[in-house]
Structures are given as C-alpha cells and as structure tokens.
Amino acid sequence: MNILQDLEFRGLIHQATDREGLEKKLSEERVTLYVGFDPTADSLHIGSLLPILCLRRFQQAGHIPIALVGGGTGLIGDPSGKANERTLNSKDIVDEWTEKLRKQLSRFLDFDAAGNPAQTANNYDWIGSLNVIDFLRDVGKYFSVNYMLAKDSVDSRLEKGISFTEFSYLILQAYDFYKLNQERGCSLQLGGSDQWGNITAGLELMGRTNGAKAYGLTLPLVTKSDGTKFGKTESGTIWLDAAKTSPYQFYQFWINTDDSDAVKFLKYFTFLNEAEIAELEQKLKDQPEKREAQRQLAKEVTELVHGTEARISAENITAALFSGDVTQLTQQEMEEAFKDVLSVEVQQSEIPLIDLLLEVKAAPSKRQARQDIESGAVYINGERTSGLDKVITEADRLHGKYVVVRRGKKNYYLAKFD
Numbered sequence: 001m002n003i004l005q006d007l008e009f010r011g012l013i014h015q016a017t018d019r020e021g022l023e024k025k026l027s028e029e030r031v032t033l034y035v036g037f038d039p040t041a042d043s044l045h046i047g048s049l050l051p052i053l054c055l056r057r058f059q060q061a062g063h064i065p066i067a068l069v070g071g072g073t074g075l076i077g078d079p080s081g082k083a084n085e086r087t088l089n090s091k092d093i094v095d096e097w098t099e100k101l102r103k104q105l106s107r108f109l110d111f112d113a114a115g116n117p118a119q120t121a122n123n124y125d126w127i128g129s130l131n132v133i134d135f136l137r138d139v140g141k142y143f144s145v146n147y148m149l150a151k152d153s154v155d156s157r158l159e160k161g162i163s164f165t166e167f168s169y170l171i172l173q174a175y176d177f178y179k180l181n182q183e184r185g186c187s188l189q190l191g192g193s194d195q196w197g198n199i200t201a202g203l204e205l206m207g208r209t210n211g212a213k214a215y216g217l218t219l220p221l222v223t224k225s226d227g228t229k230f231g232k233t234e235s236g237t238i239w240l241d242a243a244k245t246s247p248y249q250f251y252q253f254w255i256n257t258d259d260s261d262a263v264k265f266l267k268y269f270t271f272l273n274e275a276e277i278a279e280l281e282q283k284l285k286d287q288p289e290k291r292e293a294q295r296q297l298a299k300e301v302t303e304l305v306h307g308t309e310a311r312i313s314a315e316n317i318t319a320a321l322f323s324g325d326v327t328q329l330t331q332q333e334m335e336e337a338f339k340d341v342l343s344v345e346v347q348q349s350e351i352p353l354i355d356l357l358l359e360v361k362a363a364p365s366k367r368q369a370r371q372d373i374e375s376g377a378v379y380i381n382g383e384r385t386s387g388l389d390k391v392i393t394e395a396d397r398l399h400g401k402y403v404v405v406r407r408g409k410k411n412y413y414l415a416k417f418d
Contacts, residue, residue, distance in 0.1 A: 002027060003061040009274060010267040012054065014193045014220040017203060022188070022215040026063070030116060033058055033188035034066035034180055036173065037105065039074040039097035043241035044104055046231045050219050050268060052108050054190055059109060059118055066119045066186060067105040071098040072127030073173060077166050098122060104240055119184070126179045127172060139175050142208045143201070151197035170201050177202025178209065187214040193221050222268065225260040235340055240305055247306040248336045251314035254298035255291070259284060262293040270300040324382040324406060331399040343414035353380070353390040360413035362405050372407060379406040
C-alpha cells in the first residue's frame with residue numbers, strides 16, 4: 001500500500017482536497033506536511049494522538065513531518081467546536097506549555113531519520129513579529145467577511161457570539177500554512193475534521209498570493225459506539241503525560257475498549273498491518289471473552305506512548321489485580337495500581353481485622369465485617385482470610401507500608417501504615 005491507501009484502509013481519511021493530485025505528488029516526491037497543536041494545557045491528550053500518529057505514518061512512508069506548536073495562535077484561541085470563548089492565558093504560561101508540548105511530540109517522530117528528519121515549528125516565530133498594518137494589508141485583504149462567515153467553525157458560534165479575537169483565528173492558521181510553504185516547502189496540512197475550514201483558508205491564501213499548489217487532508221472525529229466521548233473516563237481526561245494519567249490508567253483505558261470499537265481503534269492507533277488486524281478481528285469474533293484485540297490494542301498504544309518498561313509494569317498491575325495476587329507488585333506499581341482506590345492512613349501498629357474493615361470502609365458495621373469474614377469474602381494482600389480473631393501486624397505490610405484489602409471480587413481498599 002502507498003500512504004493514502006493505508007490511511008484509507010484504516011478509515012483515516014475524512015476529507016481531502018484534490019485526492020488524485022495529492023496521491024500523484026506523494027508517489028513522485030518527498031512531501032513536507034504539518035499538523036498544528038495549540039498549547040491549551042501543559043500536556044496533549046489522546047484526542048491529539050490520531051494526528052500525531054498520522055505524522056508518524058507519513059514519516060515512515062518517507063515524507064517529512066512538521067509538528068507545529070501554536071505559541072502564537074495559543075494566545076488567541078480557536079473557535080472550532082467550542083461553545084464559549086477560550087480562556088486567554090499569559091504569554092509566560094503559553095510559552096511554558098509550548099515547550100512541554102514540543103518535548104511530548106518529539107517522542108513520536110524521528111528527528112534523526114536519514115533523508116527525512118522530522119521538524120518542529122512554533123508559529124509565534126512569525127505571528128509574534130506581525131504588526132497590525134502589515135497583517136491587514138498583506139493577509140487580511142485576501143479574506144472576505146462573507147467567506148469567513150461561511151466556515152462552520154465561525155458559523156456555529158454566530159448565534160451565541162464570537163469575538164474578533166477568535167474570528168481572526170482562521171486567518172492566522174491560514175498564514176501558518178502560507179509561511180511553512182514559503183519557508184520550508186510544506187505542501188500538505190493534516191488536521192481533525194473540525195479543521196477543514198482553517199485548512200482550506202490556507203490553500204485560498206496561497207492561491208491568491210504565491211500561487212503555490214498545496215493540499216489538505218482531514219481525519220475523522222474519533223467516536224465511541226456507545227455514544228460516550230472518546231478520551232474521557234470517570235476520572236477525567238486521558239493525558240499523554242504520565243504524571244497526569246499514569247501508564248496503568250492509560251493501559252486500562254484501552255483494554256476496556258468495547259468489542260464494537262476494538263478493531264476500529266486497532267486501525268486508528270496502532271501500526272499493525274492489515275493481516276495482523278484481520279487475525280485479531282477473527283479472534284474477537286470467535287472468542288470475545290479472551291479480549292485479545294483489546295489486550296493487543298492496550299499493549300501497542302501504551303508502549304508507543306510510555307515505552308516498553310511502563311507497558312510491562314501496566315500489564316503486571318493488571319494481571320495482579322485480576323488474579324488478586326498483589327504481593328509481586330513493586331512499591332511503585334502498588335502506588336500506581338491503587339492511585340484511585342480509597343486509601344486510609346492507619347495510626348496503630350497493629351489492628352484487628354474487623355476494625356480494619358471498618359477503618360477502610362470495606363464494611364459499614366462490625367456485624368457486617370464478621371459476616372464477610374466468615375463467608376470468605378475478605379482477602380488480605382490477595383489471600384482469603386476467614387479468622388475472626390485475625391490481627392493485622394507489621395508482618396502483613398507490603399513494602400513495610402501497605403495492606404491491600406479486597407472484599408468480593410473487585411472491591412479494593414488500601415490501608416497505609418505510618
């Protein structure tokens with residue numbers, strides 16, 4: 001497959017300008033392309049993962065990717081898909097976030113590749129030096145208000161109101177494409193489906209100024225079959241920064257993918273080939289209870305984002321919690337595994353099991369605690385405990401600090417001893 005055929009197989013082409021011309025250009029020469037990422041937080045999230053991986057796919061196909069971080073447009077705000085104006089952050093904050101995003105993006109692209117090393121760019125380098133007269137005379141005059149009002153990103157906001165600040169974003173992004181074309185020979189912009197208007201505005205600007213032939217390609221909006229928002233969980237957004245979303249939490253997000261989404265996400269987010277994906281799809285049909293497609297998905301994406309060591313650790317934690325044997329977890333894995341579990345600090349050096357169950361809120365009363373112990377529903381560090389007179393001592397602590405209480409199959413509680 002060529003790169004566009006691969007994207008087609010994966011369902012990654014939503015819209016393209018001059019598809020035939022783009023395919024011809026990609027087959028005949030090394031193309032420079034870019035995706036823009038605005039620093040609206042100190043980390044990217046998995047909503048950004050699709051365009052990032054598409055840059056990587058193009059690089060593996062021999063082309064030159066540019067990861068543009070919008071240090072300039074990040075100070076303005078993009079109206080696309082937003083119900084309200086974006087909060088405007090100070091330049092110091094945007095600069096700090098821009099640098100963090102640049103470092104994150106460098107994990108996915110090869111900046112030392114022979115022949116087609118990846119590049120980064122910051123649009124503040126050219127937007128920051130623009131003065132209002134030059135901007136209006138050299139750029140703004142090429143865009144009619146009618147043209148801008150017809151764009152979905154603007155039209156969707158007209159009823160509730162849109163400031164001139166965000167209204168101007170479309171022109172600034174068009175200017176990004178123009179500058180990258182002029183200075184780096186960039187002739188292709190990728191983006192989410194909501195970026196179509198901004199991308200075509202860049203083509204419009206080039207057509208009216210330097211006459212350069214360039215192309216745009218948008219990716220589909222990632223949706224889940226159950227209607228819930230992709231990239232969101234009960235605990236919040238799934239970030240690419242391990243300090244914000246741990247590798248274990250990240251792994252769990254993918255392994256909990258619904259059967260109806262598993263194959264689609266394998267195509268979107270992994271570099272497995274068509275035959276490998278077809279094999280996993282068949283296994284999903286034949287033995288869905290084994291969840292092999294989800295396991296492979298979680299393995300591939302976690303390793304891609306966090307590395308092999310973090311992926312292995314996430315698998316270890318998952319296996320330990322599934323089997324109930326938590327004694328093999330390292331202290332770091334223990335802390336990561338129970339990050340979102342109710343934990344209680346216990347002051348006594350020794351405590352009767354019945355009292356501990358009340359302390360960690362695993363039982364509402366001593367009577368219920370006794371019933372649970374007698375019925376074999378209580379586990380301490382993975383071992384069923386049925387003795388009513390059991391006392392938790394220092395010998396029961398994992399890493400000298402933790403006691404893991406489990407009630408039933410899935411209800412975990414963590415006791416931390418000082």
